[in-house]
Each structure stands twice: as structure tokens, then as C-alpha cells.
Amino acid sequence: MxxxxxxxxxxxxxxxxxxxxxxxxxxxxxxxxxxxxxxxxxxxxxxxxxxxxxxxxxxxxxxxxxxxxxxxxxxxxxxDRDPLRADFLTLAEARLILATDPGWLQRLCGDLHMHTTWSDGSGSVADMAEMGAQRSYRYVAITDHSVGLKIADGIDEAELLEQAAEIAQVNASILRDGQAITVLRSIELNLNPQGEGDMSSEALARLDLVLGSFHSALRKKEDQTERYLAALRNPDLHILGHPRGRVYNFRIGLSADWPRVFAEAAALDKAVEIDCYPDRQDLNVELLGLVCEAGARVSLGTDAHDPSQLGSIELGLAAALKAGISADRIINFMPLADLLGWIAKLRDASRFVRGAG
Ligand SMILES: [Zn+2]
Ligand SMILES: [Zn+2]
Missing domain, CATH: 1.10.150 (DNA polymerase; domain 1)
Structure with a gap:
């Protein structure tokens, strides 16, 4: 049979x-x-x-x-799968994988990539926090697109400050209601192919953490190792979002000397992302095997553009488990204080680099 x-x-x-x-x-x-x-x-x-x-x-x-x-x-x-559609997990498969180690879902403290009406999402900050609370998360990071991504109505520095006031209000009302979740201030910094962002370091330093992603020149055939190394060395960036840039049945994504890229992430103690959006699943199981070997940190984010999309975190969590990533490398397993402590250490290290340069 x-x-x-x-x-x-x-x-x-x-x-x-x-x-x-x-x-x-x-x-x-x-x-x-x-x-x-x-x-x-x-x-x-x-x-x-x-x-x-x-x-x-x-x-x-x-x-x-x-x-x-x-x-x-x-x-x-x-x-054989067409490479444009290869190595995507289904939710049914992900649940089987996660059932082999139920502790993984229990350890998950939050989701570090999602959009709101401040850019191209359909929910408010409060809506996303509410859905996170329903999933018993301790934190969610709001990562709206930055100013340079016009197609997604990116947020500028003035809007980022307005959003900060709204997030503070949402956190205050969460506290009043006795809920345990915290909304983190973040952004999906739009990186150019040189690995540079489009917001001032001062504006980014006011955020709890910074995710940065490439959204341009994603169909290049040549090796792109240099842009990844530059992005990871960008002192403003803590998490490299959807690294390969692939999209199901649409774009294969970029190629690079991945062991070198992930070794650099490990050396700098930065995280590479599993974007858990069903059409992205980027990094995928194959590349996560190389992350595992390099020992780099991994961040999980759904890239939700609607409150209903937070459930796809299971796709990324299962991919990490299947690839053999060790639990202590997953930043979403850290309690809030430890997560913020890690960011503070990265910022100290980058100040040292800036001072020396
Ligand atoms: Zn993106
Ligand atoms: Zn995104």
C-alpha cells in the first residue's frame, strides 16, 4: 500500500x-x-x-x-516538487511534528513580526495585542513597514512616534485589565541591497527591537552573500527578516553562501528569522539545518497582516523543531526580560563598534 x-x-x-x-x-x-x-x-x-x-x-x-x-x-x-513550491510545511504536517515535543508550543512566549493599519495590515495595535493575549503570549512585536516601502504605505519617523503613544496606551489598558502581555515597539526596517536601512539610528534606538528585511532586487541570480553580511553588520539591526525572500509559487528567493551568512549572525549574536507566513516559510527546513550547525539565534514571526493570521506560527515552530534547532537558540522562548536583555547587549556591542569606527 x-x-x-x-x-x-x-x-x-x-x-x-x-x-x-x-x-x-x-x-x-x-x-x-x-x-x-x-x-x-x-x-x-x-x-x-x-x-x-x-x-x-x-x-x-x-x-x-x-x-x-x-x-x-x-x-x-x-x-518531485517544482523548486518554487518545495519545502513548505502544511499545518497538518506541522501539528504532527509539534506533537512529538509538546513543550515547544508551551514555551512559545510571543510573535515578533506583524503589521497593523499603521502600514499595510488590517488590524489595530489593540487587535493584535488581543489576539496575542488569546494565545497566552507574553509579548508581541509590532513591526510595520518603514518609510521606504511605499507600496506598503511605510511609516515615517513622525508616525513612529505617534504609534509609540498608541502602543503605550494599549500597554496601559492591558495592565489595567490584569493581562500578562506586553506590546513591543519595533519596525520592519526596509533594507537596500547594501544592507542599509531607511530610518535614522536615533529613531530606531527608541524601539524595543529592530527587524530588517530586503524587499528589492529579489530576483538576482548571482550570489548575494555580501548583502547579507552587510545587513547583519548594520548596527541598527537585531533580526534579519525573511532572509531568502522566497514566495510560494512566485519567487524562488536569493542565493548566498549560507553557512558563511549564518556563521556571521552567530558571531554577532544576531537572529535570523523564520517568517511563518504560509506563502513564505522563510527560512525553510533545509536552510535551518545550516543555521543549526552555525549556532545562530532564530526569531519566529508570522508576518501577520490580519489578527486572524497569528496561528501560522506553528509552521515556523515545526520547521525549527524538524531542523534540529536547539530550544535555547529560539529568542521567542525567552521571557520578556531576557529578550530585552539580549537587545541591550547587542546595542552595547554596536556602540562599542561605532565608538571604535
Ligand atoms: Zn517583509
Ligand atoms: Zn512583514
Whole structure:
């Protein structure tokens, strides 16, 4: 008996089917392929139990019939994944991985990457804090895009100060309600290909922590090691966001001498991110294996653009566990005081470098 068809297999079969389809059907197939990554259980299990596949998000009667045929004939499963769609975990798979070590979900103290209405997110600071509190987090970091990313309505320095006042208000009301969560002030600093940010060091020094990411020149074929080393050496940056820049079925992302990049992160004691957004999952399990060898710190962030998206943290957590990352390297496992202590140490070290330079 061949092993049952997984949601990852079904996603690939749907994506392949979409390639040859047109119009409404093509859009429905593409939507279902992406939705498969967040189906809470294996479709084959659902079918085995006699439940309807239309229970699954993004699945109408026509697609349900296709899924059923694939599930009942596992030999038809797709072969090797197209590299554009390879090494993405599904939620059903992630939950199986996390079940092997339940302590991991319990140790998770917070989410360090999310957007609000201050840039291109749909929730307010209070909405994101509320969803974090519902997940029993001790902290969430608000990381709206910085000014240079016009397409995402990036935030400038004056707006960053206004946002600080709003975050202070939200934290005060959390305290009044006796809740345990803290909203951290952060940003997703837009890095140019030279690894430089687009905000003053003074403005960034007022934040609790700084995440920085590349959003341009992401289709370069040549080795990009130098831009990564420059970004990590940028004294304002603490976490390198979605390092590779890949997007499911759209962009493969950049290439670099990854062992060298991760060794530099480890030497500087900075973190590389697992962006847990289902379409990103960046870093992925393969590259996290190299992070594990280098011993660099890892940050988990959902890159949520809506309060409903905080649940995809499980994808990143499972990827880290599967890759063998040790728990003491995951910064989201640190209590708040330790997390802020780590940032303070990085800032001391960068002042030393700035003073020497
Ligand atoms: Zn980004
Ligand atoms: Zn983001």
C-alpha cells in the first residue's frame, strides 16, 4: 500500500492542475492549492472518516471531486516538487511534528513580526495585542513597514512616534485589565541591497527591537552573500527578516553562501528569522539545518497582516523543531526580560563598534 496522499501532495497536484486550467477554475485551483497549507487536518483522513471534503477551506464540489480521485488513487501523486513550491510545511504536517515535543508550543512566549493599519495590515495595535493575549503570549512585536516601502504605505519617523503613544496606551489598558502581555515597539526596517536601512539610528534606538528585511532586487541570480553580511553588520539591526525572500509559487528567493551568512549572525549574536507566513516559510527546513550547525539565534514571526493570521506560527515552530534547532537558540522562548536583555547587549556591542569606527 502506498502511503496516504498528504495535503502537501494535494497542494502540488492542485498547482499542477491550475497550470493547464483557465479563468475561474484556474483561480479556484490556485486558491485551493494555497489553502491546503492551512487545512487543520489531512484531507485523506477526513475522507477516510466519511466526512465531506467541502468542509475544507477553498474546496467546492468540483475541486472536492478532484481531491477524492487523487486520495483514492495515491499512485497518481505528484513527483518531485517544482523548486518554487518545495519545502513548505502544511499545518497538518506541522501539528504532527509539534506533537512529538509538546513543550515547544508551551514555551512559545510571543510573535515578533506583524503589521497593523499603521502600514499595510488590517488590524489595530489593540487587535493584535488581543489576539496575542488569546494565545497566552507574553509579548508581541509590532513591526510595520518603514518609510521606504511605499507600496506598503511605510511609516515615517513622525508616525513612529505617534504609534509609540498608541502602543503605550494599549500597554496601559492591558495592565489595567490584569493581562500578562506586553506590546513591543519595533519596525520592519526596509533594507537596500547594501544592507542599509531607511530610518535614522536615533529613531530606531527608541524601539524595543529592530527587524530588517530586503524587499528589492529579489530576483538576482548571482550570489548575494555580501548583502547579507552587510545587513547583519548594520548596527541598527537585531533580526534579519525573511532572509531568502522566497514566495510560494512566485519567487524562488536569493542565493548566498549560507553557512558563511549564518556563521556571521552567530558571531554577532544576531537572529535570523523564520517568517511563518504560509506563502513564505522563510527560512525553510533545509536552510535551518545550516543555521543549526552555525549556532545562530532564530526569531519566529508570522508576518501577520490580519489578527486572524497569528496561528501560522506553528509552521515556523515545526520547521525549527524538524531542523534540529536547539530550544535555547529560539529568542521567542525567552521571557520578556531576557529578550530585552539580549537587545541591550547587542546595542552595547554596536556602540562599542561605532565608538571604535
Ligand atoms: Zn517583509
Ligand atoms: Zn512583514
Amino acid at each position: 502506498p502511503p496516504p496522499v498528504t495535503n502537501a501532495d494535494l497542494a502540488e497536484l492542485l498547482a499542477l492542475e491550475a497550470r493547464d486550467a483557465t479563468g475561474i477554475l484556474q483561480r479556484a485551483l490556485k486558491r485551493a492549492a494555497r489553502a491546503a497549507f492551512l487545512w487543520p487536518e489531512e484531507a485523506s483522513e477526513l475522507h477516510r472518516k466519511g466526512r465531506r471534503l467541502t468542509e475544507l477551506h477553498g474546496v467546492g464540489p468540483r475541486i472536492a471531486t478532484m481531491l477524492q480521485a487523487w486520495i483514492e488513487n495515491p499512485v497518481a501523486r505528484a513527483g
